Amino acid sequence: MTTITERRAIGASLDRRDGPQKVTGTAAYAYEHRFDNPLYLFPVQSRVARGRVTRIDASAAEALPGVLVVLSHENAPRLADASDRELAVFQAAEVDFRGQYVAATVAETLETARYAASLVRVSYSEEPHDVELRADRDDLYAPERVNPDYPTDTEEGDFDREFSSAAVQIDETYTTPMEHNNPMEPHTTVALWEAGDLTLYESTQGPHWTRGPLAQAFGLDPDRVRIIARYVGGGFGSKLLHANTILAALAARMVQGRPVKFALTRQQMFSGVGYRTPTIQRIRLGAGQDGRLTAICHDVIEQTAKLKEFAEQAAVPTRTMYATRSRRTTHRLAALDVPVPSWMRAPGEAPGMFALESAMDEMAIRCGLDPVEFRIRNEPEIDAELGLPYSSRNLVACLREGARRFGWAGRDARPRSGQEGRWHVGTGVASSTFPTIRLPGSVARISYAGDGRYFVEIGAADIGTGAWTALTQIAADALGTGVEDIDLRIGDTSLPQATVAGGSSGITSWGSAIFEAARVFRDRHGRGPSEGDQAEAAAPDNPDAGNYAMHAFGACFAEARVDADTGEVRIPRMTGVFAAGKIINPKTGRSQIIGGMTMGLGMALHEESLVDARFGHVLNHDFASYHIPANADTGQFDIAWIDEEDTHVNPMGSKGIGEIGIVGTAAAIANAVYHATAIRVRDLPITPAKLLR
Amino acid sequence: MKPFRYDRAEDISGAVATLAREPTGMFLAGGTNLVDLMKLDVVRPDVLVDVRRLTSAEIEDLPDGGLRIGTAVTNSELAADRRIRSRYPALSQALLSGASGQLRNLATTGGNLLQRTRCAYFYDTTTPCNKREPRSGCSALEGCNSGHAILGASRYCVATHPSDMAVAMTALDAIVHIHGPRGQRQIPITELYRLPGQEPQHDTNLEHAELITAVDLPPAFSANSKYRKVRERASYAFALVSVAAALQVRDGVVHDVRIALGGVAHRPWRAEKAEDALRGRPAAHESFRAAAEAELAGAAPLRENAYKVPLARNLMTRTLLELSGER
Secondary structure, eight states, X not given: XXXXXXXXXXXXXXXXXXXXXXXXXXXXXXXXXXXXXXXXXXXXXXXXXXXXXXXXXXXXXXXXXXXXXEEETTTSOOOSOOOSTTTOTTSSSEEOSTTOEEEEEXXXXXXXXXXXXXXXXXXXXXXXXXXXXXXXXXXXXXXXXXXXXXXXXXEESOHHHHHHTXXXXXXXXXXXXXXXXXXXXXXXXXXXXXXXXXXXXXXXXXXXXXXXXXXXXXXXXXXXXXXXXXXXXXXXXOOSSOHHHHHHHHHHHHTTTSOEEEEOXXXXXXXXXXXXXXXXXXXXXXXOTTSOEEEEEEEEEEEEESSSOOOOOTTTXXXXXSOOSEEEEEEXXXXXXXXXXXOOSSTTHHHHHHHXXXXXXXXXXXXXXXXXXXXXXXXXXXXXXXXXXXXXXXXXXXXXXXXXXXXXXXXXXXXXXXXXXXXXXXXXXXXXXXEOOOOSOOEEEEEEEETTEEEEEOOXXXXXXXXXXXXXXXXXXXXXXXXXXXXXXXXXXXXXXXXXXXXXXHHHHHHHXXXXXXXXXXXXXXXXXXXXXXXXXXXXXXXXXXXXXXXXXXXXXXXXXXXXXXXXXXXXXXEEEEEOBSOSOHHHHHHHHHHHHHHHXXXXXXXXXXXXXXXXXXXXXXXXXXXXXXXXXXXXXXXXXXXXXXXSSOTTOBOOOSSHHHHTHHHHHHHHHHHHXXXXXXXXXXXXXXXXX | OOOOEEEEOSSHHHHHHHHHXXXXXXXXXXXXXXXXXXXXXXXXXXXXXXXXXXXXXXXXXXXXXXXXXETTOBHHHHHHOHHHHHHOHHHHHHHHTSSOHHHHHHOBHHHHHTOOOOOHHHHOTTSOOTTTSTTSOOSSTTSSOTTSOSSSOBTTBOOOOOOSHHHXXXXXXXXXXXXXXXXXXXXXXXXXXXXXXXOTTOOBSOOTTOEEEEXXXXXXXXXXXXXXEEOSXXXXXXXXXXXXXXXXXXXXXXXXXXXXXXXXXXXXXXXXXXXXXXXXXXXXXXXXXXXXXXXXXXXXXXXXXXXXXXXXXHHHHHHHHHHXXXX
């Protein structure tokens, strides 16, 4: 593959290009765009989890001064394509989950819209609902594929024989709760219809990816829809097209010419914009006396919605992590009367690696081996699932360097051996992995602006990741110029098409397109272009895609302190070492990893969406009761990169780092808590209640 | 949010008289809890009478060596006051363990005392709740109740009181000054709060239009006091269980002691059984633990909150041990 040979900007810790705008409040997020005469939308949500809306009495709401319209299935415009039932807002009277939109108000002020929504009387014919995920359900089924397109089940060798004859066995079940993505900026749309054209100021991870299904739902040529998303306050997988955007567009259609603003409340974030499914994961490991794995089985049970299927790939990382003679992985789903689960930072890897890496710790202890050494001993030669070599794989280097930095050597492996005052002190380790994904379809355009300056245009989205900065660095090196000469334009469907900020694929996909456009530009216009000279190119397919397995790897080390009297857990320090190819910007990259590891800390200790099965919705739907880490919970982060050259992944030699930070963190903490207390918590989150004796 | 009228009076008597004429009106102070509840339609007052500027924001020395805290004193000011920090450290620690810096800057003493429970069903108007809507039923009784009461609850309500400050004040024998339509009165803080019984819609024994104007702290029998709060994350969370305690030891024997628990009951829970069991006993682990067990003998945990019993026991024992000088 052709790669960037001279890296000057790439690898530099450039300050965020959008930093000054963000800290001075001039970076306009979707809701902050100014309009002369905006309207405000507030939804009415279903109070039953299954049934039909039988009557909507909007008379009191409609009588309120300032209310323009009350929408529901009775009067909303018909969608041209309602085949995606998650997006088929107000197209039928059926209720598919508690919290689903059943009506909405549009008014001159947000306060009026909200008050009006409280006056809409909705009558239901309620049917029994089913929202409980249990392993003993008799209706679990195997999906055709798991997210995004992996085989549901895999089988290598003869697992049953190898496991039953293994000298050392582990057979444990690990569970993770429902968790909700909660970016700081809620899902937000400002929708405006003018003469058949739809414009959205949208908080989205992918302007073009949102436009496609949106245009389809409304039966529009995509060219009639423009989506603008220059600044996005986080997404974590939740900000692709959900019902809230369709709702805003439907409402705006009924008040042509006036922009309709719709930002979800924090409470509304807990129904209808995705979440991580709860998981029940049985792991069986077999090993010889020498600590070499002979059998691995990872059986996953999860939920999906009756409305639409989403199958989280929790067992997929187990297919690539360790060498073994036999391996089986399976996924089974229960379809429930719940909102559609979706992507949440490292779908698959985050819950799956909690289970696998907890079991690996248990197995290392059972074999009498150090957990770092045990993992190194089971390092595979090739990727077993694909039967291919790795383009680069430096898990062992991550484990060794992490152990050195963390001060792992000389650790007393006995559980409950560390005590400082009333604190039990323990340490734990876990591996991380995340695939290096290039999504097809990104196009970049480069034009010469004169005076040595270049416009670089691509419809990418910076959801807080640092893409504004990293893409500028890539463009500078691809063109062989300085970062100060690059005028990057992203976050708008009027720019060339780009793939989504998801799957940690953004930099790989968009950077490859920019690299290709720069190559074409120089071929066509040389080093002395004239003003207006231009080149546009799509990211080519990776010629090495079929020749190598491509993943980033990492190791997370954590120290846990557990109060002997109260079971309070504190994590004073963590070390994360990652092998993720060339790091485009170590400064923003470090921020990504800190964010990922902090989210992993929340997964380990705090996050849990509580559903009361009698009602069917998430009860703790605010930040007072759904806990994520506060600053006081985060201790020292020691983050380091393995210097990794990979000429196969993309021209930059980089691998995505948006998600790998979360992957091993929960298991590292659970393993550290075990080391501290001799209590193995296999059910997240690890709360005082589970540690009190 | 339901539209409401905002009103201000000239003085306390005027505010009380105004509200007395408004059966569905409420006083507004810092608003850190009330405004949220209004946004969520949990409470729907027609009138808000703003008392923030009418009431005292001073902390005065009393002749007997105690302190009088004006009801408009903010949580931040109270926590930072030198007299509070040196004479009533449990109170300062309790305040600083609650909410966030921004909220403490706005929240008042009176408002903190009157904050509502954090039971999720109380906050969610789509579920039954006897406290929000009398006779609709208690959803928490058989629902998600890991944060709920283990002491003094009824089948009508198993909610807990969320305040940290009130727990410390309960241990410190605070006296609450009340100005109402029928004049002024003073009651011990333990008589301000109610157990839920059959009428959990009433958190307190205040009548409509009664206003808390001040809280007196009697002279501390010991400056050896402490507040310890346990929660899942390290800050900005309500207590799973908390304890406020003050201890005076003479010759290795407990001379006097005050203990109150938070997060275990509908009101800050004064642990009188434990106090009685401790007076005259050796200031040692065994007696502390026995006293804690005596207090918790009547605990009636729900499906998800049995952990609170050992947690409260351990927390009382450890806090008393630390106050007795042991680590």
